[in-house]
Each structure stands twice: as structure tokens, then as C-alpha cells.
Amino acid sequence: MTIQRYLLIVILSVVVLATFSAALQGFKASNNKLTDVFDQEMQSIAYTLKNSPMALSTEPVDTHSAFAFQIWQRGILLSRSVNAPESLISSEVNGFGYKSFLGNRWRYYSMIEDEIHVIVAQPVSQRIESIEEVLLQAVLPIVYVIPLIGVLIYLAIRKSLQPLRDLSAQVKQKHASDLSPIAVHANTSDLVPIETTINGLLTRLCAAFEREKTLASNAAHELRTPISVLKLNSHNIKVAFEAGDIQAHHLEELEKNTDRMAHVIEQVIALNRTTPENFQAKKEQVNLESLLQEVIANNYTLIEEQQQSISLNTEQIYLIADKFSLETLFDNLVKNAIKYSGITSEISISAQRFDESVVCVVEDSGCGMTDEQMEKAFQRFYRAKQHEQTGSGLGLSIVSHIVQLHQGQIALSHSVLGGLKVAITLPIKEKVAYGSN
Incomplete structure (x- = not known):
């Protein structure tokens, strides 16, 4: 009925x-x-x-x-x-x-x-x-008027439900590939939340499909290169084995390219975990100082291998956030600084609270980026060509995405140390639910 x-x-x-x-x-x-x-x-x-x-x-x-x-x-x-x-x-x-x-x-x-x-x-x-x-x-006059009342009620109900019928018709007419927004033209406030929710869902679905399409295409492209290199390494090792001349550099090259493929896969998985659809709303109170100390400790072996120095300047700052995502964010920033700043470089990490937000800065004394490179740095699979180090090109894209999930802001600039400066502003308390990509 x-x-x-x-x-x-x-x-x-x-x-x-x-x-x-x-x-x-x-x-x-x-x-x-x-x-x-x-x-x-x-x-x-x-x-x-x-x-x-x-x-x-x-x-x-x-x-x-x-x-x-x-x-x-x-x-x-x-x-x-x-x-x-x-x-x-x-x-x-x-x-x-x-x-x-x-x-x-x-x-x-x-x-x-x-x-x-x-x-x-x-x-x-x-x-x-x-x-x-x-x-x-x-x-008797009332009885005679009842049919008229029925007609008036019918017309009033029909007119009142017209926006709902329009909304239903728009939803029915949509195809599986049609993710365009719907519009209720009638002046009724009751359907505004429904219209907003449906359009928000359609927007997120459209963004998710675009992300998945782009991610699948780019991942296939990026994995093709290390796979080809691994095939070449395998061929070289086979030739060397047949000649009885397997050397250490053959195995080192194989290990290096295997690590590169593993890194690409790990970054793709991390990026998929931090999509809005899979983002777990299990927000908790996070001690930012302890989290940064833990990230530095986890990467200290790499820092020692590069003979680098790292400093942390902060105090106990608590914010409402997803701890796993923040660990992924700062781990990517620290690893990028270690990888691209060079041997014996200096890495500085600081965090300072301002009213209802906290500003975290990660900078290094490496060669940094040009202004043109900074503009493209957040694009997926983008890598600066002048760097000798190879990567997946997903690190800063993941960082930017996590910042968006936490309703924050990220900015790249030149560091006083000579390298790249990454400044991240995060709200102390969660503002509103994340609704779009």
C-alpha cells in the first residue's frame, strides 16, 4: 500500500x-x-x-x-x-x-x-x-460534505507527497553507472536531509570508483616496471649460473628490486586502508609526543645506517584521532626524510599546540623540491626525477589523504635546513564526519 x-x-x-x-x-x-x-x-x-x-x-x-x-x-x-x-x-x-x-x-x-x-x-x-x-x-450537511472533504484531503496529500514521488522517480530512473546528484525542487525541508545524505553517498561512491579505477590503472603500470626488472635479474642470474659466474651484485640487484616491489605493494595496501569508506571511526585520545617517539624508534636503524641525526621538539599534546592512521602518516614522512635527505643529513621533527589545533613540522637538510615539484608532490605515483632513490610515489599521497580524513591541512615549503619542510595542521578535537574525498 x-x-x-x-x-x-x-x-x-x-x-x-x-x-x-x-x-x-x-x-x-x-x-x-x-x-x-x-x-x-x-x-x-x-x-x-x-x-x-x-x-x-x-x-x-x-x-x-x-x-x-x-x-x-x-x-x-x-x-x-x-x-x-x-x-x-x-x-x-x-x-x-x-x-x-x-x-x-x-x-x-x-x-x-x-x-x-x-x-x-x-x-x-x-x-x-x-x-x-x-x-x-x-x-446531514456534514455527511454531504464528507465526499468533498475526501477530495480536498486527497488533493492535499497528493500535493504534499509530490516531492517524495519525484525523489522516488529519480532514484528509480538511475542506472548502476549513474552517480550524478539528485535534486528535490519542491520547497520542503523534510526531504533536505534525505537529499543531502543520498547525494553525499553518491559523491563518495563516485569518488571511490574513480580512486579504484585510477589506483588499479596506476598500480598495474607501476608494478610492470619492477616485474620486468625482476625478470631481467632472473635471466642474468640464470646466465651467470650456467656460466658458473654468479657474483654478489647479482643477488644484491635482485634483493633491491624485490624490496622495491614489496614497498609499492605495501603503500598501495596502506592507501586502500585509509579510504573514507574503510576509515574506522574508532577515534581515541592520542598522545602525539609518545606517538612521534615511537615512530622515530621504529626507524632508528635506518637513521643510523645513513649516519643521520634526528631531533624531536614537542611536549605532551593530546588530540582525538585514529592512532593507526597517524602512525602511517608520520612513518611515511620520516621514511621520506631518511631516504631523500642523504647521508649525514639532519632531520627535525616538532609539534606545537595553538588553541584548538596542533602544528606538526617534519623537515630535513636534503636537496628538497622545486616549487613545481611541490605542486605535483601529492599526486599518486609521482616521483621527483632528480632523486637517485626510487620509490612508489605514494608516500605523500597517503599522508595528504590521512590529513584530509582528520579534517586537517598540509603544506610543503623550503626548510631553513635546506631541504623539504612538511607542515601539518590537525584539529585537537574532531569537527565533523568526513563526507567527501
């Missing part, structure tokens, strides 16, 4: 039920009110008959009305109406009551004054007919 039909049935049912409930209450109220009116009328007739000159009459009086009366004096019937019996209707002194005679049910009023006993009666059926007539005149 559609919402429109359901609402129409429910509202019309309520209207009809309310109408008949009002009719029932009106019947009860009309019954009480008309009973009082008719009783007062019988009292007035009784007093009029009692005070009218009356002589003994053997012929009944035709009153041309439904009222019946009897006038008694000392047990003698002085007069009666044609619709009244010859016997005493009621011996009650004063008051109202009910009596059956002449095949009808009557309500009577009995009054005795100055030895004159007057009884006035009215058929109960006449009272009921009068009440029904009054109620019918009051309710």
Missing part, C-alpha cells in the same frame, strides 16, 4: 469516526434538551387546562395535536382529549412519568391543585422523531 493511499484511508476514517461520534454526542445532548423543552411545554399545558373554565363533558375534545390530557375532579372525569383513555392515566400527585396506553408509550405530567387533577401526556415516539429530525438537520 502506498503512503498516499494509507494516509487517505486513515484520515477519512478519522473524519467519519469523528462525525459519527459528534452525532452520537449531539443525539444525547438533543435528547436531554428537548426532553426539558417538552416537559416544560406539558407543564404549561397542564396549568392552562387547570385554570381554564371547565364543565363536565361526555364528548372527548379533539386537540389536533399529539398531546393527550385528562381533567379529573374528585374522581370524576371532567374532560379528556380524543387520544386519551377514559381511565385514569396516573394517580401520581405531582411529577413526570411513563405510561403505556392505546398501544403507545407516553410520557406524562400529573398535577393536582384545588381538587383538580390534570394529566398531560405526549407520545415518546414523537419526542424521538423530533430529536432525530433536529439531529438529522445538524448532521
Whole structure:
């Protein structure tokens, strides 16, 4: 059942039920009110008959009305109406009551004054007919209006649900490949959250598909080179083996290219883990100082091999973040600094809090990047050509993506040490949920 039909049935049912409930209450109220009116009328007739000159009459009086009366004096019937019996209707002194005679049910009023006993009666059926007539005149217009009310309700519901039908039609007409936003043109605030949520979902899906398409294409391209090199290494080792001249450089070259392929694969996996769709909202309070100390400790062997010096200047700073993602972020920055700054270089890491944000800076004394290279540094698989070191070109792309996930900012510039300076600004507390790429 559609919402429109359901609402129409429910509202019309309520209207009809309310109408008949009002009719029932009106019947009860009309019954009480008309009973009082008719009783007062019988009292007035009784007093009029009692005070009218009356002589003994053997012929009944035709009153041309439904009222019946009897006038008694000392047990003698002085007069009666044609619709009244010859016997005493009621011996009650004063008051109202009910009596059956002449095949009808009557309500009577009995009054005795100055030895004159007057009884006035009215058929109960006449009272009921009068009440029904009054109620019918009051309710009948409402009954006639109910179909009009139904039409107006139908039109109102149809117009109110038109934006919902438009939204439903747009969703139904979408193909699997159509991820364009939907638009509700009607001025209704109820559908704005739905429209916003659906469009946000479509935007994220479109971005995710584009990322996956780009990632798959680029990863295939990037893996093709190390695979070709590994094949070449394998061929060279085979030739050397057949010649009985396998040397250490053959194995070193094989190990180097194997490490390169492993690094590319690890970076692709890390980038996939930090997509908005897979980003775990398990935010926690992270001690940034302890995290940076842990990252430096994990990379200290590489630092010693390159005879480099590293310094950390910070204090205990706590922020709400995803610890795993932050570890990946700073690990990439430190590894890049170790790899590209060169032997005996200097690496500096600092973190400082400013109001509701923290600024983290990683810089080195290497050769750095040109302004043109900085502009392209966050593109996936981009590598600066002048560097002797080989990499996957995903490190800074992963760093930038994690910063976006945490609602932060990242900037590259020239360091006073002579190399590259990476400044990252992160909010201390989470602002809003990440909604787009």
C-alpha cells in the first residue's frame, strides 16, 4: 500500500469516526434538551387546562395535536382529549412519568391543585422523531460534505507527497553507472536531509570508483616496471649460473628490486586502508609526543645506517584521532626524510599546540623540491626525477589523504635546513564526519 493511499484511508476514517461520534454526542445532548423543552411545554399545558373554565363533558375534545390530557375532579372525569383513555392515566400527585396506553408509550405530567387533577401526556415516539429530525438537520450537511472533504484531503496529500514521488522517480530512473546528484525542487525541508545524505553517498561512491579505477590503472603500470626488472635479474642470474659466474651484485640487484616491489605493494595496501569508506571511526585520545617517539624508534636503524641525526621538539599534546592512521602518516614522512635527505643529513621533527589545533613540522637538510615539484608532490605515483632513490610515489599521497580524513591541512615549503619542510595542521578535537574525498 502506498503512503498516499494509507494516509487517505486513515484520515477519512478519522473524519467519519469523528462525525459519527459528534452525532452520537449531539443525539444525547438533543435528547436531554428537548426532553426539558417538552416537559416544560406539558407543564404549561397542564396549568392552562387547570385554570381554564371547565364543565363536565361526555364528548372527548379533539386537540389536533399529539398531546393527550385528562381533567379529573374528585374522581370524576371532567374532560379528556380524543387520544386519551377514559381511565385514569396516573394517580401520581405531582411529577413526570411513563405510561403505556392505546398501544403507545407516553410520557406524562400529573398535577393536582384545588381538587383538580390534570394529566398531560405526549407520545415518546414523537419526542424521538423530533430529536432525530433536529439531529438529522445538524448532521446531514456534514455527511454531504464528507465526499468533498475526501477530495480536498486527497488533493492535499497528493500535493504534499509530490516531492517524495519525484525523489522516488529519480532514484528509480538511475542506472548502476549513474552517480550524478539528485535534486528535490519542491520547497520542503523534510526531504533536505534525505537529499543531502543520498547525494553525499553518491559523491563518495563516485569518488571511490574513480580512486579504484585510477589506483588499479596506476598500480598495474607501476608494478610492470619492477616485474620486468625482476625478470631481467632472473635471466642474468640464470646466465651467470650456467656460466658458473654468479657474483654478489647479482643477488644484491635482485634483493633491491624485490624490496622495491614489496614497498609499492605495501603503500598501495596502506592507501586502500585509509579510504573514507574503510576509515574506522574508532577515534581515541592520542598522545602525539609518545606517538612521534615511537615512530622515530621504529626507524632508528635506518637513521643510523645513513649516519643521520634526528631531533624531536614537542611536549605532551593530546588530540582525538585514529592512532593507526597517524602512525602511517608520520612513518611515511620520516621514511621520506631518511631516504631523500642523504647521508649525514639532519632531520627535525616538532609539534606545537595553538588553541584548538596542533602544528606538526617534519623537515630535513636534503636537496628538497622545486616549487613545481611541490605542486605535483601529492599526486599518486609521482616521483621527483632528480632523486637517485626510487620509490612508489605514494608516500605523500597517503599522508595528504590521512590529513584530509582528520579534517586537517598540509603544506610543503623550503626548510631553513635546506631541504623539504612538511607542515601539518590537525584539529585537537574532531569537527565533523568526513563526507567527501
